[in-house]
């Protein structure tokens with residue numbers, strides 16, 4: 001490998017590929033429109049001097065793509081692959097190559113945005129609805145969401161859901177009881193959350209019955225971490241009798257053979273869909289799931305896909321019940337989760353589509369058969385099993401010999417689970433072969449395995465009900481069929497591989513192919529999160545290196561990449577602040593100030609950190625209202641914990657007074673949380689850790705090129721100053737509260753490690769100079785859009801010199817008052833031009849927020865501007881009475897091919913204006929598969945599993 005590094009760097013630096021408008025002529029055109037001579041001149045005016053960083057980023061010089069891939073190969077070779085039989089919530093699996101290449105590695109899927117614009121998202125919405133249906137069927141519960149972040153945090157969400165939903169007079173304020181056979185990381189995460197919120201958690205062996213006292217809810221696991229399968233029906237009935245709610249964490253593969261939680265009376269089922277074709281990824285990203293019984297859907301956390309109708313009455317998918325989410329409910333939201341694990345949920349759903357009910361059952365039976373075979377061999381050799389009723393995992397007693405057995409297995413290339421000095425765990429998965437079973441048996445000092453004999457599942461837990469009967473799970477059996485199904489769905493959608501996605505606050509930039517390549521290499525993808533350290537040196541080196549680079553970029557002292565979304569980074573940062581105040585005896589400091597314009601996750605996270613939210617008003621110019629800030633600080637000075645600000649603000653402006661705001665908070669004994677979602681406007685130019693922040697989260701799926709995946713994965717590192725370092729996320733698998741660490745935020749130590757090579761590669765490919773150039777180009781592009789569109793749609797907020805930061809808010813409210821045309825109409829009309837809408841109604845209702853990012857070239861930006869100006873002229877046609885609003889191309893957008901060719905066309909505009917409002921669309925036309933979707937109807941009549949096919953045959 002070494003020789004690759006001596007290859008001459010290509011004449012084209014990667015930064016020139018990453019940055020869209022790199023040619024001097026294009027830069028000059030943009031500068032001229034804004035009225036500047038140089039990019040540096042523009043940047044100097046836009047960014048307040050008081051926050052500018054004075055030294056260039058000290059990062060390694062930029063590498064070429066060839067060099068970066070060679071470096072990644074070197075890191076990968078420092079990891080040691082093994083047969084992973086550790087289990088504990090993570091199992092090896094076969095990702096069918098047709099799914100790996102055409103979903104996990106396919107830009108049409110991984111560069112898509114969260115399906116908030118349902119008309120251009122029908123493909124991924126269908127795949128997510130398949131995921132929900134799969135979870136509902138397997139768990140025996142009627143409503144499931146389309147993914148949570150990991151199994152342990154999903155259980156924590158379930159515990160909080162039980163606490164919200166239990167209305168029983170005596171039980172509702174009771175303790176939460178966790179079965180002692182839960183995954184240890186689950187227990188650690190739930191305890192960490194409970195501590196901040198102040199409710200009691202008890203760990204008990206629930207197979208021996210319920211403990212005394214009032215119980216809000218219980219959590220069981222099927223199978224338990226020990227592998228034990230037992231009939232939950234008695235303890236569930238007892239819990240209900242006492243007014244407690246019941247959650248079961250269940251393994252989806254096991255549920256093909258075992259009675260599902262819903263049939264045993266559970267209210268909630270949670271777990272992970274990892275082993276449905278999603279690689280181990282050293283701990284994540286994986287899709288967690290949650291399903292609930294009827295009546296709980298309105299408090300269910302996470303996104304739910306539902307079925308509604310479009311304006312022609314055609315069934316269409318959309319996100320349902322969005323009013324539960326943090327965007328709208330803020331501190332009253334059901335959860336702080338925003339970015340989830342959509343891409344991984346889609347992979348898991350396709351795994352079920354491909355294998356179908358018989359295929360999944362056959363896999364489960366093979367796994368179970370192998371476990372029985374091994375059990376028989378161990379038993380024959382006199383080894384003791386802690387439970388003789390199991391699905392895939394055996395817990396074996398080997399007094400004093402655990403290390404020896406594990407060493408013997410490792411010598412044969414197999415990882416087993418160290419439980420304690422006397423106990424070893426073995427988990428079987430779909431990749432386990434008879435040879436491996438024999439090698440394991442030998443490591444235990446037993447003879448080679450023979451036939452499966454005995455250890456049948458007890459009759460009272462054997463599943464008798466059908467599952468996955470819908471045609472979608474019974475049609476796509478050949479690879480040709482599945483390939484075409486995947487292609488058909490992705491053709492319905494718009495992602496970055498077709499068009500810019502100018503979503504303010506979301507930074508939909510290039511996700512370069514070279515950045516993506518390493519994630520599916522086995523030396524990264526096939527590593528178990530609890531593999532011994534000496535097998536994971538490459539992973540840890542990459543992670544430490546990335547953390548160090550992010551520390552340099554942000555100006556903080558320490559970074560942890562553990563949180564697996566921005567929302568989780570927020571919680572981690574706020575818990576660090578909480579820990580800091582507690583360590584100083586300041587228990588009373590629990591008030592979190594949040595500007596009215598903040599992202600909804602901020603308020604929702606503050607509540608989860610046990611804080612009280614106090615809102616600070618926005619001044620007319622979009623900055624924080626100083627009088628109100630002073631008043632709120634004064635009113636709360638003894639109880640002030642922190643402020644959460646976003647910088648540049650969610651208004652897309654560099655507020656000049658940010659240092660004063662930070663100083664005022666510090667003077668009152670509070671801490672400053674800087675939401676780093678907008679870091680794309682800062683990298684190389686200003687550092688939150690230097691201008692007053694104590695702690696921030698970043699969104700690697702925004703600024704650092706991890707693709708958005710249609711709603712996840714994400715990585716939300718938390719970055720902090722030294723005084724908060726002792727409270728940074730701990731390891732859920734180390735004994736609670738290791739010295740010098742705070743509570744764990746994710747199930748595994750490095751969260752969504754699997755996608756970190758993407759951000760690592762981005763930083764190395766760009767180098768300090770390239771990253772800084774990217775920030776400047778992002779500013780240039782946003783200011784170009786703002787200056788070109790301002791006369792058509794006024795730019796709501798600007799800073800120094802009338803400039804914006806990396807995004808701009810276009811204000812439509814006056815136009816709406818005058819003509820009735822709404823920002824939503826404009827968003828939908830953009831689809832007819834082949835564009836994804838900008839951010840709608842955040843942070844200001846009645847507006848669109850545009851963020852072009854540095855990756856868009858001038859021609860694409862100009863096409864967008866042309867579309868917006870053309871739409872503006874249509875709005876004028878409504879004003880002048882050329883057509884009524886109801887019969888306008890705006891209100892009737894987007895136009896499907898079916899609508900345009902409809903023989904009963906009776907609109908006041910031509911079919912040509914409908915479909916080809918600008919000339920070049922005649923060659924490259926995207927037709928949405930459905931017209932404008934009626935969201936409210938779908939919420940009134942909630943359907944969130946695959947509907948019968950007849951519904952779609954009209």
Ligand SMILES: *Cc1c(COP(=O)(O)O)cnc(C)c1O
Nearest residue numbers: 338339505565566567599677714
């Ligand atoms: C995206 C975003 C978040 C939430 O991040 P997730 O990764 O989606 O959880 C928080 N704050 C702001 C300003 C954001 O734009």
